[in-house]
Amino acid sequence: MxxxxxxxxxxxxxxxxxxxxxxxxxxxxxxxxxxxxxxxxxxxxxxxxxxxxxxxxxxxxxxxxxxxxxxxxxxxxxxxxxxLAPRPGDVDRYRLQEWLSFIGSEIHKAFLFPTFWYKDDGSLAKPRARIAQTLSVPAEHLAEREFLVGNSFTVADAHLTWALLLLRPAGIDIARWPSLSAYLERMQTRPAVRSAIATEMALRKAMAA
Ligand SMILES: N[C@@H](CCC(=O)N[C@@H](CS)C(=O)NCC(=O)O)C(=O)O
Structure with a gap:
C-alpha cells in the first residue's frame, strides 16, 4: 500500500x-x-x-x-x-506543471515558507510586499474559470487550495481577491477536500493541545 x-x-x-x-x-x-x-x-x-x-x-x-x-x-x-491530471503530451499537462511550479516556488517558497519558518525580524517585508502581485495571477485566471487547468479538478487545484488555506494564518486576508475566496469556498464543497482538511485540522488541534 x-x-x-x-x-x-x-x-x-x-x-x-x-x-x-x-x-x-x-x-x-x-x-x-x-x-x-x-x-x-x-x-x-x-x-x-x-x-x-x-x-x-x-x-x-x-x-x-x-x-x-x-x-x-x-x-x-x-x-x-x-x-486529476491531463495526459502526458496534452498541452494542458504542461499547464498543470506550470501551475504546480508557480504555486511551489512563487507562493510556497517565496512567501508561505519564510512566514511560517523564520522569525519576522523585518526580512519578511519584501516577500510580503510581493505576495499581492503574485496572488493577482491566479486571481485573474480564476475570475472567469472554475478550475486552474481545463474544466475539471486537477492536482493543481489541490495544491492551490492548500496554499490559499494558509493565507489567513500567514496574516493575509483572502477577501482582497474575491475570485480566490470564491474558488476556495468552491473547492471546499468537494467531499474529498473537506474530509482531508477536517482530518488534518483535528490532528493539528491535537498537536496544539
Ligand atoms: N519543494 C518541496 C517543499 C517541501 C516543504 O518545504 N515542506 C515543508 C512543509 S510545507 C517541510 O516539510 N518543511 C520542513 C523543513 O524544510 O525542514 C515540495 O514542494 O514538496
Whole structure:
C-alpha cells in the first residue's frame, strides 16, 4: 500500500487531497517537522528522506518520492480515470506543471515558507510586499474559470487550495481577491477536500493541545 509522510496542514495536505480524490488507499505517517521525528514510532524522519520535508510518498515497490509536484502527478497517474491530471503530451499537462511550479516556488517558497519558518525580524517585508502581485495571477485566471487547468479538478487545484488555506494564518486576508475566496469556498464543497482538511485540522488541534 502507498504510504504518505505528512504533517498536519503542511503542503503534504495537497497529496492527501489527491489520494482521496483518486480513491486510493494509503497509510499516513505523521511527522513532527521541527524535531524530524515520526510520530508513530519516534523514528528519525531524516532516515526516510534526507530532505527532512514532507510530502514523502512511499510507492508500492518501496521507492520514495518527494517534491509535491512529482508526488501529485504520480498520484494522478495512478488513476487516470480520476482526471486529476491531463495526459502526458496534452498541452494542458504542461499547464498543470506550470501551475504546480508557480504555486511551489512563487507562493510556497517565496512567501508561505519564510512566514511560517523564520522569525519576522523585518526580512519578511519584501516577500510580503510581493505576495499581492503574485496572488493577482491566479486571481485573474480564476475570475472567469472554475478550475486552474481545463474544466475539471486537477492536482493543481489541490495544491492551490492548500496554499490559499494558509493565507489567513500567514496574516493575509483572502477577501482582497474575491475570485480566490470564491474558488476556495468552491473547492471546499468537494467531499474529498473537506474530509482531508477536517482530518488534518483535528490532528493539528491535537498537536496544539
Ligand atoms: N519543494 C518541496 C517543499 C517541501 C516543504 O518545504 N515542506 C515543508 C512543509 S510545507 C517541510 O516539510 N518543511 C520542513 C523543513 O524544510 O525542514 C515540495 O514542494 O514538496
Amino acid at each position: 502507498l504510504q504518505l509522510y505528512f504533517s498536519p496542514m503542511a503542503c503534504s495536505l495537497s497529496s492527501r487531497i489527491a489520494l482521496m480524490e483518486a480513491g486510493l488507499d494509503a497509510s499516513y505517517h505523521q511527522v513532527h517537522l521541527w524535531t524530524k521525528k515520526i510520530v508513530d514510532d519516534d523514528g528519525d524522519f531524516r532516515g526516510i528522506s534526507p530532505k527532512g520535508a514532507v510530502p514523502v510518498l512511499v510507492l508500492d515497490n518501496g521507492e520514495r518520492l518527494t517534491e509535491s509536484a512529482a508526488v501529485l502527478q504520480y498520484i494522478a497517474d495512478l488513476n487516470p480515470k480520476s482526471g
